[in-house]
Amino acid sequence: MEEIRFLGAGGSLGGTGIHADIVAQAMEYKPHFIANDGGSTDAGAYYLGSGKPAVSWESLKHDLSIVVLQALRAGIPLIYGTAATAGSNAHVDWVLELLGTILRENGLTARVAAIYADQDAETIVKEFESGNLVALPGAPVLTAERVRGFSKIVAMMGVEPIQEALRRGAQIVIAGRTSDAALFAAYPIMKGFNPGLAWHAGKILECGTLACEKRGKGSMIATIRGDELTITPVGPNLRATPQSVASHSLYENAHPYHHTECGGILDISDAVYEEAGDGRSARISGSVFEPRPATIKLEAAELVGHQSVVICGIRDPYILDQLDDFLAGSEKAILDRTFNVFPDLVHGRDFHLTWHVYGRDGVLGRMEPMRHQIGHEVGVVIEATAATQELSAKIAGIARKIILHHPIPKWSGGITGVALLHSPSVLTRGPVYRFGINHVLKTEDPLSHFTINLMDM
Amino acid sequence: MKKRLGDYCKLIRSKNAGPFMITFDFMFDGPGSYRRCVEEKWLTPELFADMYGVRLEDVMFFQCEDIASIKVSIPRPVGQGDLGDSDMHGGQMFGPLAGLLV
Numbered sequence: 158m159e160e161i162r163f164l165g166a167g168g169s170l171g172g173t174g175i176h177a178d179i180v181a182q183a184m185e186y187k188p189h190f191i192a193n194d195g196g197s198t199d200a201g202a203y204y205l206g207s208g209k210p211a212v213s214w215e216s217l218k219h220d221l222s223i224v225v226l227q228a229l230r231a232g233i234p235l236i237y238g239t240a241a242t243a244g245s246n247a248h249v250d251w252v253l254e255l256l257g258t259i260l261r262e263n264g265l266t267a268r269v270a271a272i273y274a275d276q277d278a279e280t281i282v283k284e285f286e287s288g289n290l291v292a293l294p295g296a297p298v299l300t301a302e303r304v305r306g307f308s309k310i311v312a313m314m315g316v317e318p319i320q321e322a323l324r325r326g327a328q329i330v331i332a333g334r335t336s337d338a339a340l341f342a343a344y345p346i347m348k349g350f351n352p353g354l355a356w357h358a359g360k361i362l363e364c365g366t367l368a369c370e371k372r373g374k375g376s377m378i379a380t381i382r383g384d385e386l387t388i389t390p391v392g393p394n395l396r397a398t399p400q401s402v403a404s405h406s407l408y409e410n411a412h413p414y415h416h417t418e419c420g421g422i423l424d425i426s427d428a429v430y431e432e433a434g435d436g437r438s439a440r441i442s443g444s445v446f447e448p449r450p451a452t453i454k455l456e457a458a459e460l461v462g463h464q465s466v467v468i469c470g471i472r473d474p475y476i477l478d479q480l481d482d483f484l485a486g487s488e489k490a491i492l493d494r495t496f497n498v499f500p501d502l503v504h505g506r507d508f509h510l511t512w513h514v515y516g517r518d519g520v521l522g523r524m525e526p527m528r529h530q531i532g533h534e535v536g537v538v539i540e541a542t543a544a545t546q547e548l549s550a551k552i553a554g555i556a557r558k559i560i561l562h563h564p565i566p567k568w569s570g571g572i573t574g575v576a577l578l579h580s581p582s583v584l585t586r587g588p589v590y591r592f593g594i595n596h597v598l599k600t601e602d603p604l605s606h607f608t609i610n611l612m613d614m
Numbered sequence: 615m616k617k618r619l620g621d622y623c624k625l626i627r628s629k630n631a632g633p634f635m636i637t638f639d640f641m642f643d644g645p646g647s648y649r650r651c652v653e654e655k656w657l658t659p660e661l662f663a664d665m666y667g668v669r670l671e672d673v674m675f676f677q678c679e680d681i682a683s684i685k686v687s688i689p690r691p692v693g694q695g696d697l698g699d700s701d702m703h704g705g706q707m708f709g710p711l712a713g714l715l716v
Contacts, residue, residue: 198630198694199703200702201694201695201702202694202695203695294634294672294689295634295635295693297693400681403680403681407637407639407641407678407681407685408639409629410631410637411631411632411635411637412674413676456633461696509697511697511698513700520701520706520709521701521709521710522691522692522698522700523667524666525710526665526710540697542697589695589697590695591693591694591695591696592634592693592694595634
């Protein structure tokens, strides 16, 4: 094999959407496989914690159908990872059910590999206690007890489990949490192509057309031949230029030139970007993959509590004149009332009140340098978080009632100082999760911690 | 006359780099603007440490001359989605910097 071509149909499947006509056009390049991711941590820890997808059955069915039908028709592998937003076992199983529906409705069969990435908490505790977890920057402090309390832990696979699934004859790979770039790099590396270029191609293709001059609807084709990688967009008015592809490498990575993966580091400091000569493709050379001992990145969702929310606005100029005092006074009154009703509760332990004041510092919070310049109105979001939904709703109910009539010195008599947006004014958000781990796991075997199930569907 | 930093850039953005880091990209409109930024120290690690309340040694600061860009990465002041976080994707954290008068 002198050349390998592969197709990224678009960004995350089920998201902004892929287009059947463009994918059909991209298939004319006769790709050797199609790959696409299904999620990331971007949408928040809720999806990992709850096992729910951030995409609907219908939207993922639309996108997945397009690539499944094309791949099976062409007789090439389809690789899909970080299934259904977060890539836990529940997400993989949900996609398998969806895939079964697509295959049945089209009278097709396929050899399918499901790769599971869920981790048993006790296994991770043992690794933690043996010193095999290495903290990444900003990592939360771990204890064995905290690890046991996580709602879900997944490991992020590299290329190896995908390669193993392909070796075992999978036509379609539905993988749990995966490094986006690994979905694209796995097959070329398995076939002996330059790993630096394979990983670099993955970094570009996983973001759909974002590496083009102007983002638009389309797919991307990568071609590796010898020591050259060519990136070709397929879609109306799309152009990959040396500048646009080079700049894309900054996106979502903490370091501009070094990208850490499961089995090493992609180093693109010496990458060279050129016009490919057809007016819309860019050519890359000089990207290097430096192998390192395998490390597997872990992700965990940790339940923060259950949350209820009150949304209101303030337009009274006299309240706005002394907004900080008004809000501080309201909070004190809310807490006093809460302690009267629930004398055993401790603020900061049993419940939390969190404030977001749009128009003052709603986006940046205390970091906002212009927080003293407010306009003619502000929006206030009060979050009450507690162990149960019921308790959080009761506290939010107190907050609603108290802030609604909280007095200010200017006015005599009763006031209604905020405009409540809704009735009922207390919105229940359900469970709220945060990410609880930011560590890599040292391992001898990059296949360990993942389970591959092959099935004929 | 002073202009806003954004007037010298074709793109300024911020984004999560994983749930515990935020990364800022300043893509200048050409090598001239990029060089002025570097020479006149419009952006410095100290500025990020001050503005976002992180330790100076935790600020990763990169000058990417080849693409006329500055990249800066800092630990997230609040973990993604944790209590008190108000920007799930970190996408608006750059706001005050785009309006920085330089």
